[in-house]
Amino acid sequence: MxxxxxxxxxxxxxxxxxxxxxxxxxxxxxxxxxxxxxxxxxxxxxxxxxxxxxxxxxxxxxxxxxxxxxxxxxxxxxxxxxxxxxxxxxxxxxxxxxxxxxxxxxxxxxxxxxxxxxxxxxxxVRTGGLAEATLGAGAGYDQVLFIPIGTGIAAAHIVGGKVLAGGHWGAGEIGHIIVRPGGPVCGCGQRGCLEAIASASAVGRRYSERVGVTASAREVASQAAAGDPVAAEVWAETVDALADALLTAQALYDPSQVIIGGGLAEAGEQLLTPLRQALRDRIAFFTEPEIVRARLGxxxxxxxxxxxxxxxxxxxxxxxxxxxxxxxxxx
Amino acid sequence: MxxxxxxxxxxxxxxxxxxxxxxxxxxxxxxxxxxxxxxxxxxxxxxxxxxxxxxxxxxxxxxxxxxxxxxxxxxxxxxxxxxxxxxxxxxxxxxxxxxxxxxxxxxxxxxxxxxxxxxxxxxxVRTGGLAEATLGAGAGYDQVLFIPIGTGIAAAHIVGGKVLAGGHWGAGEIGHIIVRPGGPVCGCGQRGCLEAIASASAVGRRYSERVGVTASAREVASQAAAGDPVAAEVWAETVDALADALLTAQALYDPSQVIIGGGLAEAGEQLLTPLRQALRDRIAFFTEPEIVRARLGxxxxxxxxxxxxxxxxxxxxxxxxxxxxxxxxxx
Structure with a gap:
């Protein structure tokens, strides 16, 4: 042939x-x-x-x-x-x-x-972050933080096309920084981790606890958009917790761009617009990063x-x- | 000649x-x-x-x-x-x-x-960190976090002999991550920053506020070692705040080694021994770094x-x- x-x-x-x-x-x-x-x-x-x-x-x-x-x-x-x-x-x-x-x-x-x-x-997460940073939303950016928010939350920090893995292959555990001291117990054993409040599963769980019916994060987002005050409250608390964590990430990593991925990012601007504002409200003397949605899904x-x-x-x-x-x- | x-x-x-x-x-x-x-x-x-x-x-x-x-x-x-x-x-x-x-x-x-x-x-701080990481206490380590604690607190993150500066030359601001939400006002305008609690100046100030006489961090350390309960309390709070910040740094950077420098490091093991223990008590699933004192002063x-x-x-x-x-x- x-x-x-x-x-x-x-x-x-x-x-x-x-x-x-x-x-x-x-x-x-x-x-x-x-x-x-x-x-x-x-x-x-x-x-x-x-x-x-x-x-x-x-x-x-x-x-x-x-x-x-x-x-x-x-x-x-x-x-x-x-x-x-x-x-x-x-x-x-x-x-x-x-x-x-x-x-x-x-x-x-x-x-x-x-x-x-x-x-x-x-x-x-580091592997997905490498792809997002070089072929996806981060193309052209030198200092990128990729944060997929799904069942869990983690981050990949990419500088000059290299992913920083840490000294024990443990860098980027943004889901387990404590944003609410004494807050909800996390799967990791700590209390008040970002993941225990703002992961897709935690968003669903927190809403379910308040209304007594099971709901997914996607449903909470829809209900919040439809004017449900409890869903709106849960969504606002989620944004606040994420903004607190992004503020810490900005202080330590100072990325130029933050790429939000995972299931929660499917809410698109319903998540990103208030998140940008909440970070801006807290930004102190740090420089705001661009906050965008992941492209590669x-x-x-x-x-x-x-x-x-x-x-x-x-x-x-x-x-x-x-x-x-x-x-x-x-x- | x-x-x-x-x-x-x-x-x-x-x-x-x-x-x-x-x-x-x-x-x-x-x-x-x-x-x-x-x-x-x-x-x-x-x-x-x-x-x-x-x-x-x-x-x-x-x-x-x-x-x-x-x-x-x-x-x-x-x-x-x-x-x-x-x-x-x-x-x-x-x-x-x-x-x-x-x-x-x-x-x-x-x-x-x-x-x-x-x-x-x-x-x-990044320049000093480069020296500590390559010629000082960090020689031989690939992933180093250098934290001088003096009037202020900042960090230099050094990986493979390179200092990471961030996308806006702002990385490493560990002094301004919030460890005590709603805590003391910091010079940066935020409340509860690490620097507002654990910098050498904050240690002196917090002791002075409680006993009504001016004291330096060095004097607080001496008084604590001599059995003064108020000084011991201030020192313990300082160690706790530093451990909380180191936990966050471990989650995000995952350094192999943390080098403590600046004026507060002059307390030597009076600072480092309880700090190592306080971090170990909190370490969750992260890997402990070695915590050592800076060598180059x-x-x-x-x-x-x-x-x-x-x-x-x-x-x-x-x-x-x-x-x-x-x-x-x-x-």
Whole structure:
């Protein structure tokens, strides 16, 4: 069979990108210029335990490699992101509660052994933040703070295209700074964490406690917009808690841009407009960041995993170095 | 006159280092391997206003260049650090309240015009932090948070030998994160800032308010050690506030090492031992950093200014690149 017109070996190369979550695994084949040429979703099955989830991840990677070959593509590297404490230097999942209770899983080496390709693993929020900062809402910004607000809240701090991971792979835990001393108990054991007040699940829970019926954060937002005073109160408290946390983040990180993602960001300007004002009201002598909504939605993790893979890919032919430059630096 | 035995042209080269403070200017001639070969102190005279202070700084630089030449040394670059908002890319002092009220002073270009050498300017705490992290207590650590506690409190976050300055040259304002909502009014206008409770001046003030006599932080520490219950209470509150702030810093930055400097650090283990315990009591799921005392004392700013100068120095002869590598990166 002749080569398709215009196809070169370089164009035929792809990376395997895998975003492992607590309930689902999003994965894709992605070209060096960030085009998704194939995507799949799988169930994590965390209830089966860590060993089974690891085997599922490895099977997914193997399946994607086979799919690439079947499509006349050349898989050159693998990127995998996962929630938990991820030792990105060693490629080891130190602890991941939501994916079956993994402890010290050498995922990088296991995946390399399975498919014979270079592999890089990353923390889910930092990996998604890398994608948002370089390919999404943060493109063109040098100092970005990406904050997905969903079941939990965390942040990725990206400076000059590099994600800062901290000395123990623990940076960016903005969900667990205490904004209401003595406030609601958080899953982490502290009281008054941002996450215990302003995560999507906490917003739903706080409203439910006051009206006696179960509600999601999305429903609270709708009710608040429709004039429900209790929902409006819960929403205002959420904005206040987020503004307090952003003020602390501004004092310590001083980002130029804050990108809000995750489920709560689906409220769009209903969240961002009062949040900008609440931060402005508190800003003291700090400089306000631009506060914008994430652009990549739930694709951020998978695209970020592709970016991780591209940093370790060995290409048969040199690609445009401009494509890789922002990613070459170690996380 | 013959060259001294063993002296080479490379050895004869020095940088001019200037640490401008609110009351005094510390300055030195420093070799490429960080040896201070001459030092001076001058009075800032901030009460004379910004123009006069700038002229003093330029005269000090000019005098040090002349002193170098008189001593058969070759001045090759200048580093100047100063408290305030310093645009380190443009070499402009955007605002500096404590040195005569400077606004938009192009100090780098003014100094270059005066002495014809490359000049680099930096923020005082970030510059001191660079020195502590690379030549002082942080040598060998990759992720360091330097926190001098004196009249004010600020931090320098150093990762891989680079100081993170933020998107608006405002990172590291740990003194102005709110640790006691509704607490004492801070000079910045907020209430309950760390600085309003745990700075050396706040420690003295809080004790004085309770006993009706003026006292310094050093005296409060002595009284607490001697069993004075009011002093002990003030000291314990100080430690608690610092631990709360360190917890937030650990959540966001996740440093491996925290270096405490400034006047309050003179209390040594009387401060650090309970501070380590108070942070351990709060640590949640974060990893504890090592908490140590600064080593360079009030020389940190001047040595840091020398490090800044070394990054822009043009040497007649190549020096050992190992000396410069950690400093070459842009701040």
């Amino acid at each position: 002749p080569e398709p017109i215009g196809r070169t070996d370089v164009e035929a190369q792809v990376v395997i990108a895998v975003d492992v979550g607590g309930t689902g695994i999003k994965c894709a084949l992605v070209t060096p210029d960030h085009q998704v040429v194939h995507s799949e979703r799988h169930t994590t099955g965390a209830e089966r335990g860590a060993d089974a989830v690891v085997e599922t991840i490895l099977s997914v990677v193997e399946g994607l490699a086979a799919k690439a070959v079947a499509d006349d593509l050349v898989p050159v590297a693998v990127g995998i992101c996962i929630p938990g404490v991820v030792d990105e230097a060693e490629g080891v999942i130190r602890y991941a509660a939501n994916t079956g209770g993994m402890r010290n899983v050498p995922l990088r080496d296991l995946a390399t052994a399975r498919v014979g390709l270079p592999v890089r693993v990353g923390h889910d 739930d694709e951020a993790g998978c695209l970020g995993a592709a970016l991780l893979a591209l940093t370790v890919a060995e290409f048969d032919h040199p690609t445009d170095p401009a494509v890789l430059t922002p990613l070459e630096a170690e996380l | 013959p060259e001294p035995i063993g002296r080479t042209d490379v050895e004869a080269q020095v940088v001019i280092a200037v640490d401008v403070g609110g009351t005094g200017i510390k300055c030195a001639l420093v070799t490429p391997d960080h040896q201070v070969v001459h030092s001076e102190r001058h009075t800032t005279g901030a009460e004379r206003g910004a123009d006069a202070v700038v002229e003093t700084i330029l005269s000090v630089v000019e005098g040090l260049a002349a002193k170098a030449v008189a001593d058969d040394l070759v001045p090759v670059a200048v580093g100047i650090c100063i408290p305030g908002v310093v645009d380190e890319a443009e070499g402009v002092i955007r605002y500096a309240a404590n040195t005569g009220g400077m606004r938009n002073v192009p100090l780098r270009d003014l100094a270059t015009a005066r002495v014809g050498l490359p000049v680099r300017v930096g923020h005082d 009030d020389e940190a700013g001047c040595l840091g200014a020398a490090l800044l100068a070394l990054t822009v120095a043009e040497f007649d002869h190549p020096t050992d690149p190992a000396v410069l590598t950690p400093l070459e990166a842009e701040l």
